[in-house]
Every structure is written in C-alpha cells, then in structure tokens.
Amino acid sequence: MVKKARNGYVRLSSAKHEERIAILARLKQGLLVKKDQVFEANKTDSEKAASKKLSGPLLQRLKIDENKINSLVAGIDELIAKEDSILQALESTQLDSGLDLYKVSVPIGVILVIFEARPDVVVQIASLAIKSGNAVILKGGSEAEETNRKLVEIVKDALGDFRDAVDIVFEREDIAVLLKMDKEIDLVIPRGSYELVKYVLGNTNIPVIGHTAGICSIYLDVDANRETAVSVVIDAKTQYSGACNSVETLLVHKDACERVLVPVLKELQGHGVDVRGCARAVAFAEKSGMKISKAKADDFDTEFSDLVLAAKIVDSVEDAVEHINTHGSHHTDSVITTNRACAMIFLKGVDSACVFWNASTRFSDGYRFGKGAEIGISTGKIHARGPVGIEGMLTYKYILVGQGQTVEPYVTGKATFTHKKLESGLTLD
Amino acid sequence: MVKKARNGYVRLSSAKHEERIAILARLKQGLLVKKDQVFEANKTDSEKAASKKLSGPLLQRLKIDENKINSLVAGIDELIAKEDSILQALESTQLDSGLDLYKVSVPIGVILVIFEARPDVVVQIASLAIKSGNAVILKGGSEAEETNRKLVEIVKDALGDFRDAVDIVFEREDIAVLLKMDKEIDLVIPRGSYELVKYVLGNTNIPVIGHTAGICSIYLDVDANRETAVSVVIDAKTQYSGACNSVETLLVHKDACERVLVPVLKELQGHGVDVRGCARAVAFAEKSGMKISKAKADDFDTEFSDLVLAAKIVDSVEDAVEHINTHGSHHTDSVITTNRACAMIFLKGVDSACVFWNASTRFSDGYRFGKGAEIGISTGKIHARGPVGIEGMLTYKYILVGQGQTVEPYVTGKATFTHKKLESGLTLD
Numbered sequence: 001m002v003k004k005a006r007n008g009y010v011r012l013s014s015a016k017h018e019e020r021i022a023i024l025a026r027l028k029q030g031l032l033v034k035k036d037q038v039f040e041a042n043k044t045d046s047e048k049a050a051s052k053k054l055s056g057p058l059l060q061r062l063k064i065d066e067n068k069i070n071s072l073v074a075g076i077d078e079l080i081a082k083e084d085s086i087l088q089a090l091e092s093t094q095l096d097s098g099l100d101l102y103k104v105s106v107p108i109g110v111i112l113v114i115f116e117a118r119p120d121v122v123v124q125i126a127s128l129a130i131k132s133g134n135a136v137i138l139k140g141g142s143e144a145e146e147t148n149r150k151l152v153e154i155v156k157d158a159l160g161d162f163r164d165a166v167d168i169v170f171e172r173e174d175i176a177v178l179l180k181m182d183k184e185i186d187l188v189i190p191r192g193s194y195e196l197v198k199y200v201l202g203n204t205n206i207p208v209i210g211h212t213a214g215i216c217s218i219y220l221d222v223d224a225n226r227e228t229a230v231s232v233v234i235d236a237k238t239q240y241s242g243a244c245n246s247v248e249t250l251l252v253h254k255d256a257c258e259r260v261l262v263p264v265l266k267e268l269q270g271h272g273v274d275v276r277g278c279a280r281a282v283a284f285a286e287k288s289g290m291k292i293s294k295a296k297a298d299d300f301d302t303e304f305s306d307l308v309l310a311a312k313i314v315d316s317v318e319d320a321v322e323h324i325n326t327h328g329s330h331h332t333d334s335v336i337t338t339n340r341a342c343a344m345i346f347l348k349g350v351d352s353a354c355v356f357w358n359a360s361t362r363f364s365d366g367y368r369f370g371k372g373a374e375i376g377i378s379t380g381k382i383h384a385r386g387p388v389g390i391e392g393m394l395t396y397k398y399i400l401v402g403q404g405q406t407v408e409p410y411v412t413g414k415a416t417f418t419h420k421k422l423e424s425g426l427t428l429d
Numbered sequence: 430m431v432k433k434a435r436n437g438y439v440r441l442s443s444a445k446h447e448e449r450i451a452i453l454a455r456l457k458q459g460l461l462v463k464k465d466q467v468f469e470a471n472k473t474d475s476e477k478a479a480s481k482k483l484s485g486p487l488l489q490r491l492k493i494d495e496n497k498i499n500s501l502v503a504g505i506d507e508l509i510a511k512e513d514s515i516l517q518a519l520e521s522t523q524l525d526s527g528l529d530l531y532k533v534s535v536p537i538g539v540i541l542v543i544f545e546a547r548p549d550v551v552v553q554i555a556s557l558a559i560k561s562g563n564a565v566i567l568k569g570g571s572e573a574e575e576t577n578r579k580l581v582e583i584v585k586d587a588l589g590d591f592r593d594a595v596d597i598v599f600e601r602e603d604i605a606v607l608l609k610m611d612k613e614i615d616l617v618i619p620r621g622s623y624e625l626v627k628y629v630l631g632n633t634n635i636p637v638i639g640h641t642a643g644i645c646s647i648y649l650d651v652d653a654n655r656e657t658a659v660s661v662v663i664d665a666k667t668q669y670s671g672a673c674n675s676v677e678t679l680l681v682h683k684d685a686c687e688r689v690l691v692p693v694l695k696e697l698q699g700h701g702v703d704v705r706g707c708a709r710a711v712a713f714a715e716k717s718g719m720k721i722s723k724a725k726a727d728d729f730d731t732e733f734s735d736l737v738l739a740a741k742i743v744d745s746v747e748d749a750v751e752h753i754n755t756h757g758s759h760h761t762d763s764v765i766t767t768n769r770a771c772a773m774i775f776l777k778g779v780d781s782a783c784v785f786w787n788a789s790t791r792f793s794d795g796y797r798f799g800k801g802a803e804i805g806i807s808t809g810k811i812h813a814r815g816p817v818g819i820e821g822m823l824t825y826k827y828i829l830v831g832q833g834q835t836v837e838p839y840v841t842g843k844a845t846f847t848h849k850k851l852e853s854g855l856t857l858d
Contacts, residue, residue, distance in 0.1 A: 402788030
C-alpha cells in the first residue's frame, strides 16, 4: 500500500492543476450523490458506538449529517477556487549569466495522518492532499470504520487513475509498521490525544507535526480593561472547555486583583468553573468574601479539558511570560491590557505558536485564521507552527538551469557569482 | 548549560537588530585582534593530529590560517550588511474589523549543532545564530578542541551580556545527554558522516535537519550536448570527489552511448576514475575497445566519496528518474540534454532537494547558491531542503491583535470573518 501511495504521489504531483481540480469536482459530486450511503454507514457506526456507551461528545463528533456533508462540499469548493500552490517559484536567483536558480514549491510526498473519531477528517485531508499533489495514508478511529471506509471509497472513485494516492488502514498494529517506514513515508501528522502524539514521537524516525498538549494561559495585566478581561476569560474557558485552545491557566497582576480578578472570579463561578488558586489567590479571594480551591503544584502544568482553571497572582508581565514559557505547552496564550508596552513584552517574550493581545485563545484555529481546511495544529517549531493549512503539506526543491557550467572556474577564481535576484520565475511546461 | 542557553536565546531574540549587529562587529574585531592566539591553539591541535597520523585532507580541514580568518571576517561582514530577518511580518490578515492576525518570523530557540574537524564552523554557526537571535550549543570534533575552545572564547567575549547564547561541549557522552533534552532543545543539526546522522536520528525526539548520504546522479540524455556531458561529468566527479555533492552514478540513454558515453568514459579514465558499469555498459565498452569494471548491485546505492563512478544504461528519461528516486539519496541530480521536454520530465519527476539542467552537481552549496553562510545541507523535506542558510534557523509565530473579541458570536453566526489580506505589517516596538 505504501509503495502504491508513493506511486500515487509521483503521478499526482506531476498532474496539471486542472486535473487535480477535476478530481476535487468529482469528489464533491460523489459526496452529494452518495450521501445516503454515507449516512447509512454512519448509522451502523453510531449504533455500535451507542451500544458501547461512548460519551455524548464522542458520539456527536462521530456523526455525519446533511450539515456536515454541506460543510465538506463548501470546503472543497474553497479549495477548487484557490490558486495552485505547487510548482510556484518562491525565489529566483541568477547565480551567473546563463545560470539561474529557482526555489520551487512542491508537495512533500507520502503523509501518514492518524486521527480519532471524526470521519469528516477523511474528506478534509484527502481534498487537501489532492489539491497539493500529496499522497496520504489515513488511520482512522475504529469507532468510525464503516463511515471511513465509505468516504475513502468515494474519494478513490473521484481519484480515478490516481486512486493509489489516498488509502486508509484500520488496525492499531498497522501504525507500528508504518512508523518504521522512514524511507517511504515523509511526514506523520498525529491528530489526537497527548498519549498518541507521544507514542508516535517515541516510535519513529519520520518527522512529526502535531500538538502535544494545549495548556493555554491568559494574563490579566494591571492595565486590563475589566469588561474585556471578563468576557475573554469566560469565552476562553467555557465556550468549549474540551478544545485544545481553551484556557487552563489564569495569571493576574497583583495590582489587578481588586479591580479585575473579583468580577472575573464571580463570573467564572457563575459558569460553574472550579477555580484552583495559588496561595496568594486563595488568600485574596477569602479576603474578598469568595471561596476558591487551593491549586496543587501540577495544576499549573495540566490540560484540564474541563470547567477547571488554575489561577496565579504574579508581580509583573515578565513573571507572567516566564511562567508561561516554563509551564505552558507553546500553543496559544493571550494578554489582556490597554498598555502597549506591556503587550509588546508579552507578544515578543512568550515562546508560543500563537500569542494574542485582547482576544480569546479560542481564535487559534485554521478555519478562524482563514486557512480553509486545517491538517492539524503544531506546537513544534519546525516546518509548521500553530494551525496548519495546505502550507504544511508543501516543501520546495531547487532547480538550477545552466548551459553546461562546471564549478571549477568559480573555485579557481576565473569566474565569480553574480547572485542577482531575478524578477521572472520558471515555467515548468 | 542548556538552561543558560535557553535564557541566552530568550534575551538575544528580544535584542534589537543594532545590538545583534554590534555583537557581530565585536566578533569580527576579536578575530582580527586575537588571530595569533587562534593560530597558536590551532598549532597545538594540528601537531597532536599529525602525531596521530590523521589523513591529509583531515589535517587540511583542521587548519586555520590567515586566509580562513579573512574569509570568516568577510562572512561576518555579509551578515552585518543583511537586513534583519526576525520579527518580520510574513503575512497579515484581517480576521474581522479590529481583529488582525500577523504571521511573524522568529528564531527557533536552542539549536544543537554537531560537527566534525573544521573549527571555522564555530564562527560561521555562531554568527548565524547571533544574527538570527538563536542560541546554539556546539559539539566539535575532539581533534580541534583547542582551536574550538579559543574561538568560542572570542565569540563569548563578543556576546558580552548575551554570552550564554553560545556554548560548546567536547565529550562524546555529552551528545547522548543533550539528545534526550527534547523539551529544552528545539533542533539538532548533525553535520558529518552518514553514521553520525543515523545515530542522531535513532536517538532523539528532537527534530533533526541534516543530510544522510550524497548519492548524486547525472543522466546523459539522447539529446545531450557532447562537450557539456564531458565537462560536467568530469567536474562533478573529479573536482573534489570527497564532497557530498560530487556525482556517484552516471545514467546514460541507450542511444547516447556511441556519441556521448565514449568520450565521457575516455576522459573519466584519463582522470583515473574507476568506472563500474552495469552489464550493458560493460558490454558496450568492450565493443568500443574500452575496459570498465563490472558493478556490484550495491554500487548503485553507494556514496563512494572517491574516484569511483557507477554507470548504467537506461532506455528513457523516465527510467532514469525512476532509478534516481529509488537508489539516490534525494540530494542533487542533474540532467544533460538540449531537449526541453526531456528536461521538464526530469526536473519535475526527480524527488531531490536539488535538480539541475545542464550544470554540475557540485553547484549544490549554500555559498554558491548565494546564501552566504550555510548551516548544513538537508536531504529531508521538512522545514528546510538542500543547502540551508539563515532561513533554517527561523520559524514563525502568529500574533493576533484584538479589542476584546470572543469566539462565541462567530460560532453562533452573529458575526462573520472577513479574512481580508492586510497591506501593512506590525511594528513590535
């Protein structure tokens, strides 16, 4: 299968943009025409999941309905409309007269994507792969097996002659085998729990893009606007507490407690949030006639994914930055302040993929960032960081066009490089 | 040391461009003023190496003389003159009115660079790090210990208050410890043998950028210009046969043998190259009154790093592409042809970092590509590919500037994103 995928990648990456667009158009048609078959397969999966008493949110994510089909189709339409992003000259340099170097965008190759529950990911990832000329091997959650199988069938029918470019495996043991194939697979994207990502990192030499944990913080500065502080903290904690970009740690400047922390705490408690404070925060709350629980040390290193929030009082924005860089997961952190100097210290100093000023951490998302589909979120710094769109599936190659030049005269000093920027790119037809 | 380096990175990455430039200017002065101390340390290393009977090329690479100091100084001058590459807005997007997203270039963090022999690498890597706001931990070859130590001392003196941003270790055991520190070190760049790179890949969860092997090929098409074929093959094989970008495999179209292969073989043999042919090549040579040795199967998967060349006759450019993608190391491959259609098949189809048309594979080099200093060559596809300059030491972060927005209204449909491209960037002062 991997060999076939590699072959699919070679063929798809050489296909013209019109061909790749035509595949996407057929995929869209296929989804619309065969949606009843998808619903049927999804019903089988859902009934099995319900009989296994899976949690409500999990059942929700498993479900494919008319709305999901429509939003998948809308996503494909967006991809069809986008300009081609492969074989574009990123930089053009004249090394010498008649010796021109082009840095050209190309697909990465064969990408292994491991995901859980949500079967709509099959279509999202497959359409990104088709658009960008990559092959993907998918490993979906077993609870969505029937739906995944049907969706891959529709994708393969749309691919036609290129059908090898997308495939799926279902067994857990397959992952272990695939992770060893570092000559054949170019990139692994694990989308799922911290445990999954750690397992993948520890068991492969293939480069990995993913996010480990989502320990996001909000820092309420002494110059925070009170209403902004309240609404952003409530949104970031309660709008969807299971999301990786929801806030887990609240840092408050010592001189902002009276004016800002009090209303924030009240609102949090009104929303049923269990606030776990440092010693100073607990003492302050008590003094103000409120009661919050006492944080254990590891509460500041925990992704609660629930209505729980660790709160700490700090002496300065520098202390907040230091805390975040030490205890956070380099995902998304936000500062609430009207003071530009303070914001700059925070935005420059926090070593995270996303740093926000006066906005909810929940904006950290490929769709909200305007990327259309998203292949994942990266807390690593290499290749792609934060919400990752199609750019994460691209690399580049250098194409040098000469007239028979050798390096010898440049080494002996008989010839010298011009290293001039070229205005025109390269047409590869 | 790693903790100190991390701190050095945090401080250096926040330093203004003028401060980083001033450090580079001091480094340049330090090298010029203390060059005699460097020569003395280098003499100690060289004598020790000579007494251990190290090979001539190794002794040559170990040597620091007036010329090397001058070229290091010239490299620093180039870096001083270059525009700042960090905290630059790469993309600016209005998500909604008053909610602006900036993708901003930032240094990666703490980079571990493992290199062999050449002590001038200390200054090259350190100056790239200073320019780009990164911290580096270096591990140099033990044969250059005294020189490395003196050069790091000069670098640290130039760094002044930022002296923690560059450090060096000397013991082999230190590498094993550092490779385990995947929370503290962001990137490893092994510059050295295939064995070193394989060892690093197998023993760390830290992302790795490097090149495994340099199995480069040249394909002589039926439409190859004969003179170009001869001069490019001779340059690529003999100009410096120990380089990773020298050619190891020659592929020849079956109908190019008579006209092109014959003169190429004669010239190769005149240069003392041991050509090892496939069965067809051996038979053809014999028929033409020449004698070449018979290739073993693994000769086509070998980086000879010597005056040895494997030669194979193929039926088409497609076969050449297939051979290269199967047996090559995705480093640099060149096609010699006057036929544009053939060149396009090759340039698009060969899955290597560098693909050349009518030019020697030896051009594959950071300096020759106009990058100034080079931190290494990558045969991987993730983050950086081919010769890697300062761009390999950069990543990005997303900065979102709002006015207290929450995601709630966008989720419920009360607000919609504009996702408009912004013309102006973000000033982070």
